[in-house]
Amino acid sequence: MFKVYKKILVLVAVVASLVTPIQLSAETKQTITIINNGKAGGSFNARTLMYKEGLVAAGYDVNYENIGKISQAVKTFKNASTPTIMVFATNMVYRQDLFHTEENFIMLEYQQPLWICKSNEAKGELGNMKVAHGKTYNPQLLKNILGKDIVLVPYKNSGAMLKGMLGGDVDIMVNNQGKSLKYLASGKGTCTPSDSLPIMQATVIGKNVDVKKIRRVIYDISMDIKFIEYHNTRKLQRPSSTWLNELSEVQTLEKAWKVD
Numbered sequence: 001m002f003k004v005y006k007k008i009l010v011l012v013a014v015v016a017s018l019v020t021p022i023q024l025s026a027e028t029k030q031t032i033t034i035i036n037n038g039k040a041g042g043s044f045n046a047r048t049l050m051y052k053e054g055l056v057a058a059g060y061d062v063n064y065e066n067i068g069k070i071s072q073a074v075k076t077f078k079n080a081s082t083p084t085i086m087v088f089a090t091n092m093v094y095r096q097d098l099f100h101t102e103e104n105f106i107m108l109e110y111q112q113p114l115w116i117c118k119s120n121e122a123k124g125e126l127g128n129m130k131v132a133h134g135k136t137y138n139p140q141l142l143k144n145i146l147g148k149d150i151v152l153v154p155y156k157n158s159g160a161m162l163k164g165m166l167g168g169d170v171d172i173m174v175n176n177q178g179k180s181l182k183y184l185a186s187g188k189g190t191c192t193p194s195d196s197l198p199i200m201q202a203t204v205i206g207k208n209v210d211v212k213k214i215r216r217v218i219y220d221i222s223m224d225i226k227f228i229e230y231h232n233t234r235k236l237q238r239p240s241s242t243w244l245n246e247l248s249e250v251q252t253l254e255k256a257w258k259v260d
Contacts, residue, residue: 029061032209035086036066037073042157043176043202046230047087047109051204054221070136074098077207085206085214090254091198092136100250104205106215108246109222110236111201111253113193115180116146120189122171132161132173140259142174145196165189176200178234198256201249202236212243 034052038044045068055062063082067073074096077086085106091114093099122129128151133142135154142152153170155161162179164170166186173183174197184191204218219240221227231238239249 029059031061031063031083032214033063033065033080033082033084035073035077035084036064036068037070037086037088039068039157039160041159043178044087044089044157047202050224050226050230051085051087051218051221053226054224055217058217058221060217070096077205080207083206083209083214085204085209085218088203088205089136090201090203090250091134091138091257093254094258095136095138098205100203100205100247100254102211102247104207104211105243105247105250106204106206106209106211107218107222107243108239108241108250109202109204110231110238111199112177112236113195114174114197114200115177115191116194116197117165117173117175117180117183117191118189119165119168119171121168122189129172130170132164132170132175134158134161134175137174138257138259141197141257144259145194146172146174176234177236181235199253201253203250215243 032055034048034055036045036048038046038048052062052064065073065076067076070092073086077084078098087109088098090100128149130153131142131146131150132153132155133139135156139152143150150172153164155164158176158179161173161175162183165173165183166188173180174194175183177193180191183189206214239246241249
């Protein structure tokens with residue numbers, strides 16, 4: 001009887017040794033790629049890094065693609081064959097030929113009006129004003145709204161635009177709310193939210209992912225204290241709703257960025 005019992009124990013041990021690797025492989029971390037399409041000092045870079053940190057804390061094995069150029073980042077996103085996410089915005093969709101769909105939309109993080117800031121020295125001037133704008137903005141749309149005589153000066157991101165205004169390199173800037181409020185606080189000019197330019201919506205999109213499943217993870221990350229402070233200090237509106245309602249709102253408002 002003892003020998004039979006011993007053989008049973010050996011058999012159990014052998015089976016266990018065969019099963020264990022399968023169990024471990026099932027418990028390995030999920031891998032996800034996050035693409036950074038922004039540069040240091042800009043909002044896209046800052047948000048991407050916070051999402052990256054949050055994904056690591058959530059137990060993901062994160063592949064960080066620090067591209068820093070929106071056109072190349074979009075190309076990488078479109079060609080991705082593994083789970084991939086990227087921060088995005090409605091003002092980019094026509095320029096990059098990448099729209100929000102049921103297949104890629106994860107979350108509407110915030111929305112804000114674009115602001116127009118003008119230096120004190122430029123008050124009353126009617127000549128060719130130098131207007132700073134983000135590289136992703138549609139130049140024709142800006143000219144249609146601000147006038148044909150303006151000289152458009154593209155900047156790599158919102159932080160670079162602010163530095164250009166503070167340094168007197170440009171007369172006007174079309175920028176996000178956070179950087180515009182910083183310029184207003186400097187006393188070097190005036191800033192007002194534009195009622196002519198479309199609303200800009202900041203989103204998160206994904207490819208090769210279950211968008212509704214990853215949405216729960218991304219939403220939780222966006223409710224972390226760092227994200228809340230980021231939104232509050234920039235007075236960003238957080239229009240949280242259902243996935244379907246957010247997608248509908250984004251698809252409606254992104255059409256305003258089209259130039260016929």
